Amino acid sequence: MQLFVEQLINGWALGSLYALFGIGFGLVFSTLGILNAAHGTYASWAAIAGYYAVERFGVPFPVAIAAGVIGGGLLAVVVDQIGFQPLRAKKTGMLGALITSIAFWIILDSLAGFATGQQSLAFPAASYPNQMVVMGPLRVPQMQIITIVALLVCTIGIHLLIQKTRIGAAMRAVGWNEVAAALGGVNARMVILLTAFLAGATSGLAGVLGGISTSNVSFTLGEGLMLKGFAAVVVGGYDDVRGTAIAGICLGIIEVFVAQYISTSFRDGFTYMLLLAFLIARPRGLFGSASFVRA
Amino acid sequence: METFLDLWAAYGSTVTFAMVNALFALSTYAVLSTGVLSFTTVVFAAVGGFLAAQLSGKFGLPLWAAFPAAALGGGFAAAVVAFAFLRLESHWMALASLALVLITRVTALNAPALTGGVNGLIVPVRVEPLELAILLALCTVVFWRLHRSWFGLASRAVREDAAVASTMGISPYRIQFIAFLISGVVGGLGGAALAFTLQFISPETYFIGIAFTMIASTVLGGSFHWLGPIIGAAVFTALPTTMQAIVPQIEDVAKGVVLLLIMIFLPRGLIDPRAWGLKKAAKLREETEAKRAAERDAHA
Amino acid sequence: MRDAGSLLVLDQVVKTFGGVAAVGGLTAHVRQGSVHGLIGPNGAGKTTVINLITGLFHPSAGSIRFNGAKLEAMAPQDIAATGISRTYQNVRLFSGMTALEQVMTGCYLRRGVSLWSSFLGLPAASSAWRSTREQALHLLDRVAMAHRADELAETLSYGEQRRIEIARALGSDPKLLLLDEPTAGMNHSEAEAVGRLVHELRDAGLTILMVEHNMSLVTAFCDSCTVMNFGRLLAEGDPKTCIADPAVQEAYFGRKNDADRIQALR
Ligand SMILES: Nc1ncnc2c1ncn2[C@@H]1O[C@H](COP(=O)(O)OP(=O)(O)OP(=O)(O)O)[C@@H](O)[C@H]1O
Ligand SMILES: [Mg+2]
Numbered sequence: 001m002q003l004f005v006e007q008l009i010n011g012w013a014l015g016s017l018y019a020l021f022g023i024g025f026g027l028v029f030s031t032l033g034i035l036n037a038a039h040g041t042y043a044s045w046a047a048i049a050g051y052y053a054v055e056r057f058g059v060p061f062p063v064a065i066a067a068g069v070i071g072g073g074l075l076a077v078v079v080d081q082i083g084f085q086p087l088r089a090k091k092t093g094m095l096g097a098l099i100t101s102i103a104f105w106i107i108l109d110s111l112a113g114f115a116t117g118q119q120s121l122a123f124p125a126a127s128y129p130n131q132m133v134v135m136g137p138l139r140v141p142q143m144q145i146i147t148i149v150a151l152l153v154c155t156i157g158i159h160l161l162i163q164k165t166r167i168g169a170a171m172r173a174v175g176w177n178e179v180a181a182a183l184g185g186v187n188a189r190m191v192i193l194l195t196a197f198l199a200g201a202t203s204g205l206a207g208v209l210g211g212i213s214t215s216n217v218s219f220t221l222g223e224g225l226m227l228k229g230f231a232a233v234v235v236g237g238y239d240d241v242r243g244t245a246i247a248g249i250c251l252g253i254i255e256v257f258v259a260q261y262i263s264t265s266f267r268d269g270f271t272y273m274l275l276l277a278f279l280i281a282r283p284r285g286l287f288g289s290a291s292f293v294r295a
Numbered sequence: 296m297e298t299f300l301d302l303w304a305a306y307g308s309t310v311t312f313a314m315v316n317a318l319f320a321l322s323t324y325a326v327l328s329t330g331v332l333s334f335t336t337v338v339f340a341a342v343g344g345f346l347a348a349q350l351s352g353k354f355g356l357p358l359w360a361a362f363p364a365a366a367l368g369g370g371f372a373a374a375v376v377a378f379a380f381l382r383l384e385s386h387w388m389a390l391a392s393l394a395l396v397l398i399t400r401v402t403a404l405n406a407p408a409l410t411g412g413v414n415g416l417i418v419p420v421r422v423e424p425l426e427l428a429i430l431l432a433l434c435t436v437v438f439w440r441l442h443r444s445w446f447g448l449a450s451r452a453v454r455e456d457a458a459v460a461s462t463m464g465i466s467p468y469r470i471q472f473i474a475f476l477i478s479g480v481v482g483g484l485g486g487a488a489l490a491f492t493l494q495f496i497s498p499e500t501y502f503i504g505i506a507f508t509m510i511a512s513t514v515l516g517g518s519f520h521w522l523g524p525i526i527g528a529a530v531f532t533a534l535p536t537t538m539q540a541i542v543p544q545i546e547d548v549a550k551g552v553v554l555l556l557i558m559i560f561l562p563r564g565l566i567d568p569r570a571w572g573l574k575k576a577a578k579l580r581e582e583t584e585a586k587r588a589a590e591r592d593a594h595a
Numbered sequence: 596m597r598d599a600g601s602l603l604v605l606d607q608v609v610k611t612f613g614g615v616a617a618v619g620g621l622t623a624h625v626r627q628g629s630v631h632g633l634i635g636p637n638g639a640g641k642t643t644v645i646n647l648i649t650g651l652f653h654p655s656a657g658s659i660r661f662n663g664a665k666l667e668a669m670a671p672q673d674i675a676a677t678g679i680s681r682t683y684q685n686v687r688l689f690s691g692m693t694a695l696e697q698v699m700t701g702c703y704l705r706r707g708v709s710l711w712s713s714f715l716g717l718p719a720a721s722s723a724w725r726s727t728r729e730q731a732l733h734l735l736d737r738v739a740m741a742h743r744a745d746e747l748a749e750t751l752s753y754g755e756q757r758r759i760e761i762a763r764a765l766g767s768d769p770k771l772l773l774l775d776e777p778t779a780g781m782n783h784s785e786a787e788a789v790g791r792l793v794h795e796l797r798d799a800g801l802t803i804l805m806v807e808h809n810m811s812l813v814t815a816f817c818d819s820c821t822v823m824n825f826g827r828l829l830a831e832g833d834p835k836t837c838i839a840d841p842a843v844q845e846a847y848f849g850r851k852n853d854a855d856r857i858q859a860l861r
Binding site: 029030033035046062082083087090092094095096098099100102103104105106107108111227231233234238264265266268269272273275276279280 | 325379385386387389390391393394395397398401404405430431507510511514515518545547548550552553554555558559562563
Binding site for chain 2: 649650651670672674675676680683687689690691692693696699700701703704706708710713714715716720725733746747750765767768803
């Protein structure tokens with residue numbers, strides 16, 4: 001029983017990383033209509049930024065997190081403004097931005113390889129909360145609790161932002177509307193920058209947290225998150241952060257349990273079988289809204 | 296002759312891979328030219344590749360028989376995919392097709408009896424560059440005929456505005472279904488061509504790498520004419536080799552930058568018939584204006 | 596029974612968007628061989644009615660019958676095959692196609708060969724293609740656009756694009772032609788030309804339903820009309836009588852009292 005609960009929390013924390021990463025991916029997809037292949041590199045670079053902040057400047061843990069989050073957000077804004085903005089007026093639809101995002105993916109991944117010396121780095125153990133929290137019979141790593149709380153805060157915050165604020169309403173309105181985006185009014189411009197920053201920041205948060213807890217700071221970090229975060233977006237329905245959050249958590253828990261109770265080699269297979277089932281049975285995801293027809 | 300052989304020794308494999316990539320790009324173009332962005336070419340390629348590898352490895356099938364089998368396999372997979380996916384809205388379709396690529400790899404990894412699993416498969420047969428060229432030429436003829444037929448006209452209409460096309464009696468579903476079948480056949484052929492070129496395949500062979508290569512090739516070359524994907528594949532395949540020759544340290548970065556620049560400055564690709572039409576119109580306008588000015592001068 | 600001579604019958608047609616009724620129980624008849632006007636102020640639901648007839652939307656309730664067929668559950672391409680064709684309020688030509696290609700696309704339904712034989716380029720298919728091309732050129736000629744056949748449609752003027760759209764709609768050789776504000780953005784002589792074309796087409800046996808905002812053109816072009824407001828029928832019958840109807844005048848120009856009151860406030 002104790003093992004069961006500990007594994008449950010373990011999976012929950014892992015899934016929170018996937019969800020945190022997926023939220024930004026889904027947000028950019030539903031608001032800006034961009035299938036962003038470079039989204040994983042934001043996580044890698046955020047982890048690298050956090051790592052060097054600790055390594056070179058010996059900053060405390062919260063500052064390292066902030067460095068990653070802000071770094072990820074700014075990187076996303078730069079990529080958007082260089083790679084996506086010039087295409088908005090040219091009506092290339094989803095395709096043009098997909099190609100430029102692939103270009104950035106190649107560039108940033110390869111630069112990340114240089115930045116880490118083509119190896120995987122690990123945060124020094126003293127640089128982050130690495131104690132166990134004892135709750136009755138349970139012993140849970142502090143990092144897992146931080147990750148779980150981080151996802152909760154981000155999901156609620158972004159959901160409220162989109163549903164309850166004026167800028168959120170504008171974000172919903174811009175969704176895929178190329179004309180609105182191309183006109184580039186104050187509102188559309190703000191929406192684009194904010195969405196890009198939020199996506200980069202959440203991806204960055206997932207990157208730093210994931211880099212710490214998996215002791216893997218390299219470009220493979222982002223690629224791993226990308227595959228699972230993407231699954232969370234598809235299962236959860238890309239136009240609702242709550243769906244992504246729940247789907248991500250479920251995927252994490254399932255992954256841990258399949259590895260624990262069935263077989264490690266089935267781990268990924270199970271995730272993707274679930275993905276396939278959702279594609280066929282409920283193609284719009286958990287919370288996905290019905291589509292509308294243009295006429 | 297001597298220099299040709301030298302060149303071939305240096306760049307022969309680039310040319311071979313450009314031809315294989317051209318098949319993948321054409322497969323992507325087949326659906327893209329009806330307005331569907333789908334990554335499932337990779338799936339069709341995997342089906343074609345493993346089928347061809349097994350048939351030639353286990354049953355000793357010769358090349359000329361393995362290719363049609365791969366085409367059939369790809370086409371069949373495409374029919375299934377089209378049936379399941381064509382009811383999805385276009386953005387969703389793109390995501391779903393990408394997900395299917397991920398699923399395919401995992402499935403292939405867990406079906407070692409069919410695919411060799413993690414160990415992969417050795418492919419005992421090799422395809423000669425000339426044979427590959429003939430295959431590509433055949434496919435090109437098909438796309439050329441399609442382009443000049445009623446299907447070509449209908450697919451352009453469906454791509455530009457499916458709702459309007461439907462009010463003219465064109466069934467977008469039917470056109471896109473046919474496009475998927477073509478994509479499946481050509482993708483299956485490409486998968487087999489890759490297997491017979493590499494002579495070793497594994498589930499990792501047919502993965503995201505191909506997906507992005509083929510989409511980038513198609514869009515780079517231009518997705519509004521069948522020539523686009525072929526040119527695009529050539530450019531995109533030659534790019535790493537060229538970059539390695541020029542800036543060996545940072546070839547990947549340079550490749551990304553070039554892709555970025557081409558996309559920003561030529562978003563409709565290198566081959567763009569519409570741009571030619573616009574240029575023609577501008578020239579025509581200039582001429583009539585010049586004529587009018589001349590007439591005015593003559594009157595004055 | 597009025598249905599007897601009617602080619603198109605709308606019976607209690609309702610279309611709601613998220614609870615709001617864009618069309619709220621509209622009944623209308625379009626007589627075979629007539630030019631029928633569909634008029635009403637902005638947002639009255641005219642375009643929605645055309646979208647319902649052509650199957651781009653499906654009615655929330657009610658039925659639409661055309662020549663014996665029940666259209667309400669049919670897909671747009673099947674409706675087109677029964678002989679209905681249309682133009683759009685905001686010109687929707689295909690980007691990247693020449694004027695001739697646009698009209699050829701419109702001829703898709705009467706291409707006379709299968710996609711397969713067209714792909715193979717069989718002799719029969721080639722000759723069918725050539726004859727369709729001739730027809731398309733002829734249609735372009737009817738809208739006085741033959742001299743622009745090989746130019747990209749998007750490089751032409753707005754009025755020219757509207758004419759190409761009409762030619763494209765005629766490509767399928769329809770029984771019923773739906774025109775959504777065909778003269779919008781045209782000058783007077785261009786609009787007159789469209790009127791003449793419409794009458795020619797009617798005299799050749801075609802039935803036409805057209806949305807038109809300009810009242811003098813309505814009285815000049817149309818044999819009968821349906822006036823709608825807020826998705827409902829306001830008046831129907833002879834164009835002159837309809838337009839003179841006080842309810843119609845009020846819908847278009849506001850209440851007479853309002854005008855007086857505004858005057859008084861000044
Ligand atoms: N796809 C849609 N979704 C939601 N509402 C719609 C849609 N299409 C039309 N409407 C609404 O239905 C009402 C009728 O619109 P419609 O375009 O049919 O009017 P119209 O009579 O053609 O007006 P106009 O003269 O301006 O063209 C409008 O209030 C419009 O906002
Ligand atoms: Mg209208």
